[in-house]
Amino acid sequence: MAKYRRLWFLLIGILAVTFTLLGYFGAEVYREAPPIPDRVVSADGDTLMTEESILDGQTAWQSVGGMQLGSIWGHGAYQAPDWTADWLHRELETWLEIAALEEYGQEWHSLSGQQQNALQYDLKTEYRTNTYDAATSTLQLSERRSEAIARTADYYSRLFSDAPELQSTRENYAMKENTLPSAERRERMTEFFFWTAWAAATERPDSEVTYTNNWPHEPLIDNRPSGENVVWSxxxxxLLIAGVGGLIWAWAFLRKEDEEPQAPLKDPLSAVGLTPSQKALGKYLLLVVGLFTFQVMLGGFTAHYTV
Structure with a gap:
């Protein structure tokens, strides 16, 4: 036991450090989480959604599969898009279309490059600016953005229903018809999608990165990897390569090799006979192989129709 004491102390030290770091950063995740406002209001003061309705929307999204159907903030299935990134891009494009008509009386694609650049600057300023008031837990949005949210929400409400014009989209996303039958729950779900997109586009207080560290990539509002992202990556x-290299070096040069054992003159197993219970198991061999093969085939079948 004495010769292993140093190794025990080393193991305890490593566990203490790793669990301390795990606990610290675990607490930081909750402390730095994007706030869910008590109220989201328009410029006129109309309540668009509340904390309760956003959380109800999260429950509605989970009821249709959650991370098994698309994903939120990049953590989920490969089936269907990431709803945060998809919502954000659609809302931004809708905002630009509304702004083009209001400012220039033309559609976005008809504007000159100078006009488009001016609107994109306004877009970036509005979306990256944090208008959340922590004192009152209220998030205020412009009328233009409120309209863009309403139009984007309408698309998602139709997508998760049985709207015939989006049938091919649902088929591409492997979504069943009328995925979420209740219109009220679809509305709540769109509010949750909006909140995730708001967190992805809005800069943290006294920071130049968003609540999701500039994820997803979105050139319209300059959502690109920050310098901190690149450095830590x-x-x-x-560190991973150095750690693996260190383990290989230690194994090759520091370990003490045991003496090669002497091989017995006769295979010890040759003198052992099968017991009656071991012989009885032989009849189940084909059954086990058959069940295993069936499981593999069923898994492949399920994966095929899921993806």
Whole structure:
């Protein structure tokens, strides 16, 4: 036991450090989480949604599969799109269409490059600016953005219903018809989708990155990887390679090899006979192989129709 004491102390030290880091960063995740406002209001003061309705929307989304059907903030299935990224891009494009008609009386694609650049600057300013008031837990939105949200929500409400014009889209996303039958629950779900997109586009207080660290990539509002993202990604890769290399080096040069054992003159197993219970198991061999093969085939069948 004495010769292993140093190794025990080393193990305890490593566990203490790793669990301390895990606990610290776990607490930071909750502390730095995007706020859910008590009220989301338009410029006129009309209540668009509440914390309760946003959380109800999360429940509605979970009821249709949650991360098994698309994903939120990039954590989910490969089936269907990431709803945060999809909502954000659609809302931004809708905002630009509304702004083009209001400012220039033309559709977005008909504007000159200078006009488009001016609107994109306004778009970036409006979306990245944090208008959440922590004192009152209220998020205020412009009338133009409120209209863009309403139009985007209408698309999702039709997508998760049985609207015939979006049947092919549902088929491409492997979504069943009338995915979420209740119109009220669809409305709540769109409010949850909006909140996730708001967090992805809005900068943290006193920061130049969004609540999701500039994820997803969205050129319309300059959502690109920050310098901190790049640096820590490189550091993590370097540390991983260095750690693996260190283990290989330690195994090759520091370990003490045991003496090669002497092989017996006769195979010890040759003197052992099968017991009656072991012989009885032989009849189940084909059954086990058959069930295993069936399980593999069923898994492939399910994966095929899921993707």
């Amino acid at each position: 490189l550091i993590s890769v370097v």
